[in-house]
Amino acid sequence: MSSDEARRHGFRLTKKELEDRRKSEKIRKWNERLDREDIVKLRAELDSLNRATFLAPHQCERKRLVERLIRDLERRNCNDSVSASKPQEESLDREQSVCSSSSEDCDNLFVSTITESTVMDGFPTKADQILPRSLRKRQKEDVVDDRYRKRIRNAEDALLSSNTVGDNLEEFFDSL
Structure with missing residues (x-):
């Protein structure tokens, strides 16, 4: 804060007044720049x-x-x-x-x-970005092993392939 900023007409300015003056000065300069x-x-x-x-x-x-x-x-x-x-x-x-x-x-x-x-x-x-970073890290640490992934993938493939049940829905639900 320079001495000419600290006092105006013999009165000491507060920080708020100085910040407001600087802010209005920046806005004025920016508007002049936009006009040009x-x-x-x-x-x-x-x-x-x-x-x-x-x-x-x-x-x-x-x-x-x-x-x-x-x-x-x-x-x-x-x-x-x-x-x-x-x-x-x-x-x-x-x-x-x-x-x-x-x-x-x-x-x-x-x-x-x-x-x-x-x-x-x-x-x-993405939906994952809404979670806090700590929870995202925990989820990455608890990632399922590769062998479990293979089992899961095989089970999903089996379910999808057995989708041709026909008219009997009970057999399909029993297969799940």
Whole structure:
């Protein structure tokens, strides 16, 4: 914390006030950057970065930055179109949600951000990933031996092959 940040007009600022000021400054700078960028050029740059077979670390950072710029610009454009049509819709029907009314404009945006965010944030995509790591490790330790697997596989094959029971269901259930 520098001395010019610590005091303003002779009064000492709290940490919360400093954090809020820094946060608002970052948001202001980011919005200025978004105003300067052209989404068409950014998409072209992202396509070239996606086609590259090898990226240096600074290129990976640039790719993440370009993806974030595109995502924020699309959100801003979608929000602008929603807010422009919002006053007209509110007078017509207050029960309709804004998302349903603007679904034509934002369909691809939300689907792409949801899929990207779930992949990037590490949300579970398989049922096993919902379990805690300790339980997953225990399950792997308790894996059935190979000979038991072979027995299980043979029993399953026998059950599947005896599936041609015909009309007598009792014999089939007895075979289980």
